[in-house]
Amino acid sequence: MNRWVQRLWRQRTVVALLAAGMALRLLWLGDVPGGLNQDEASIGYDAWAILHHGIDRNGHSWPVHLVAWGSGQNALYAYLAMPFLAFFGLTVSSLRMLAGALGVMALLLxxxxxxxxxxxxxxxxxxxxxxxxxxxxxxxxxxxxxxxPVVVLAAVCLLARSTPSRTACLPAGCVVLTLAVYAYGPAYLFAPLFLAGSLWVLWRERAFTAGQFGVSLLCAGLVALPMLGFLLNNALGSGDLQVGPFSLPKYPGPARYGSIFLPFAEGGLARTLDNARTVLALMFAGADDGMPANAIPGWGAHYVWLLPFGCWGLIHAASRQAGRIDRLFLVWLLCAGLTAVVTEANINRINLVWLPLLWMSARGFWCLTEHPRLVRAAAGLLLLSCLLFSVRLFGDWNRVMSSAFFAGFRESIEEALARAPAGAAIAVTDEPNMPYITALFVSRPDPASYIRSADIPARDAPFQQVRGFGRFVFGLGDTPEKPDWRYWVAHRSELARFNPADFALSAHGEYAFVERRNSQTACELGVAAQRLSGQQDWGVLSEDGPVGEPGAGFSVGGRRFLRGLGVHGDSRWLIRSPRPMYAIRAQAGISDDSACSDGMHFVLEADGRAVFDSGQIRSGSLIDVSVALAGATELAFVTLAGPGNACDHGNWLAPVISLCARDAQMRSAGNPETR
Incomplete structure (x- = not known):
């Protein structure tokens, strides 16, 4: 035991780095980024469907490549994720566990x-x-x-160990490298190029025998054969092919890989030259591609200040002193760079360049190890950069990523399924990209039943739009105006169509579950802007957003709200009811981005009598309002500015009035229309 402790202490730097690396890759996987991307939902449902029913959502049994939404999705992630889905079920966290586990595996390799x-x-x-x-x-x-990249990295680890006496390393390395063609389309070009380059490096070192070479090529060819058959079938075939339980699907429309390989596209040469400039900017100038989950603006995919270290490492890798591993990474970088230039570039499409670029930068660091002070300073700067990046990632940038991942959409569908009776139709907003796939992810129908019920107008489109399946209809259309429709999932921009007096709302992020109230037994009245009369010192009364931003939703006290009234400074807005009002519940506060406000009072007056006064509150505070109104027929929403009225963006959040005497005893709990 003491020996193990001593060994860990000697390796404390490595242990600390591994612990930090694991934390950055595994903590809060389901929440950072929040929400669910359509690519994640697609591969998650197809993996679950194949695992439990033997077919994907297009009816293909154990396909070598997924058809997905019509133009294809790579299948390797789906198959590798199945153990996690089998053990933990289909959730956002379980689906991302494979990515996190492979990230940790890459650190070790x-x-x-x-x-x-x-x-x-x-x-x-x-x-x-x-x-x-x-x-x-x-x-x-x-x-x-x-x-x-981690598939290729695993192959390099095996190839680096190849010797005539280690008979399995070269064939295993070639097999793993060939598996890369099932991970992502650019590997169709990269894998054969890198295989040839790697074998050349190893041949020069006499690292294998002729027998090992022949066995390696045979094994790689057998692994590549299903993908080759799939590609030939899509180029020349007329329909799906079935080999035992495995299928080689033919796309109903154009293949996705054909549109991102620029030499195959219209204007290929000019676009390739422009693309080369994009690749250089992403690799060496800290550029980002506009995708929040790929890079944070200002940080890029690779720290710009590492460029001199990368150049230093590149010089070393090209020198006579370079070892086998350096030469393999140099060949990797050259093959990946060529592949990147001919692939329409963003950070994940050219992801093969990042690991060899990091290796070259690490070699530059290594060259400094003879100068301890310099290497400690460079390592400290790198750790500080990572700390600042991580603070941004797990802080405000997660809100940006979560918005791009449609945060709240999945939760709204989950609530709709929990609240709506079995078989009741649910209309779902079409604001997110491919909303049907999130509905599939959440509801998890038998894929055969989905295939029977799916309404797909253009099946030969590269990205098929699904108008509905099972109990779901996508796009609200005129359903809010139809009395026989009762359940919806809506984006905040669509909530104006749902009068609070007639519809109950439960908000999740930018989305909400909406349910039609029973008009015969309705005891609650939602306060809408059109019911109010009055004035304020600046701007106009805004519905479902701060003053000047109607429909934008509210951020108050670090929480997100979709319903409410936005006022400014000194304001007084009055609602008159033909029925007695017995109570009101709401929340109130100043917008979080109004930090320059010197505070406001929120006051309620029932029949001219003050029944609530918040006292002066500041930006960042959120107060609960729960007040009995004793049968009043007039209610005034009043705000009073502080010494000045600058930035006084006050908000009455989701106010609901009780019209039945039995609700006069108000609960002091928080507003149920916020989550």
């Missing part, structure tokens, strides 16, 4: 390769990968293309 190259190089390589912005983000969500 990268460290092992570094340690084999040189003892000091081990911790340099680990440090660079642990702190990499690209790798942290790529390990936190279930985009199937993000696993491609």
């Amino acid at each position: 990268f460290y092992d390769l570094g340690r084999r190259a040189d003892r000091e190089m081990g911790w340099c390589a680990l440090l660079l990968l642990v702190t990499s912005p690209w790798h942290i983000l790529a390990s936190r969500w279930a985009l199937e293309s993000n696993i491609l």
Whole structure:
């Protein structure tokens, strides 16, 4: 035991780096990023459907490539994720566990390769990968293309061990490298190029025998055969092919891989030259691609200040002193760079460049190890960069990512399924990208029943739009005006169509579950702007958003609200009811972005008598309002500005009036229309 403790203490730097790397990749997987991306939902449902029913949502049994929404999705992530889905069920967290686990695996493999190259190089390589912005983000969500680099990294680890006496390393490395073609389309070009380059490096070192070479090519060819058959079938075939339980689907429309490989596209040469500039900007200038889950603006995928270290490492890898691992990474970088130039670039499409670029930067760090003060300063700067990046990632940037991942949409569908009776129709907003796939992810129907009920107008489209399946209809249409419709999932921009007097709302992020009230027994009245008369010192009364931003929703006290009234400074708005009002519940506060406000009072007057006064509150505070009204027929919503009225963006949040005497005894609990 003491020996193990001593060994861990000697390796405390490595242990600390591994612990930090695991934390950055595994903590809060289901919440950072929040929400669910359509690519995640697609591969998650198809993996679940194949695992439990043997077919995907297009009816293909154990396909070598998923058809998904019509133009294809790579299948390797789906198959590797199945153990997690089998054990934990289909959830956002379980689907992302594979990405996180492979991210940790990449740390271990990268460290092992570094340690084999040189003892000091081990911790340099680990440090660079642990702190990499690209790798942290790529390990936190279930985009199937993000696993491609770790597949190639595993192959390099095997190829680096190849010797004539280790008969299994070369064939295993070639097999794993060939598996990359099932991970992401750019590997169709990269894998054969890198295989040829790697074999050349190993041949020069006499690292294999002729027998090992022949067996390796045979094994790689057998692994590649199903994908080759799939590609040939889509180029020349007329329909799906079935080989035992496995299917080689033919796309109903154009293949996705054909649109991102620029030489195949219209204007290919000019677009390739423009794309090369984009690739250089992403690799060396800290550019981002506008996708919040790929990079944070200002940080990029790779720290710009590492460029000199990368150049230093590149020079070393091209020198006579370079070892086998350096040469393999140099060949990887060259093949990945060529593949990136001919692939319409964003950070995840050119993800093969990042690991060899990090290796070269780590080599640059390693060159400094003879100067301890310099290497400590550079390592400290790298750790500080990672700390600042992580604070941003897990802080305000997560809200940006979550919005791009439709945060609240999945939860709204879950509530609709829980609240609506079995078989009742549910109309779902079409504001998110491919909303039907999130509904499939949540409801998890038998794929055969989905196929029977799916309404797909254009099945030969590269991205099929589904108008409905089972109990779901996508797009609200005129359903809010039809009295026989009772249940909806709506985006905040659509809530104006639902009068609070007639519809109850439960909000989740930017989305909400909406239910029609029973008009015969309705005892509650939602307060809408059109019911009010009055004035305020600036702007106009705004519904469902702060003053000047109607429909934008509210951010108050660090929470998100979709319903309410936005006022300014000194205001007085009056509602008159033909029925007695017995109570009101709401919340109130100043918008979070109104930090320059010097405070406001929120007051309620029933039949001219003050029944509630908040006292002066500041921005960031959120107060509950729960007041008996004793049968009043007039209610005034009043705000009083502080010494000045600058930034006084006051908000009455989801006010609901009780019209039945039995509700006069109000609960002091928070507003049920916020989550």
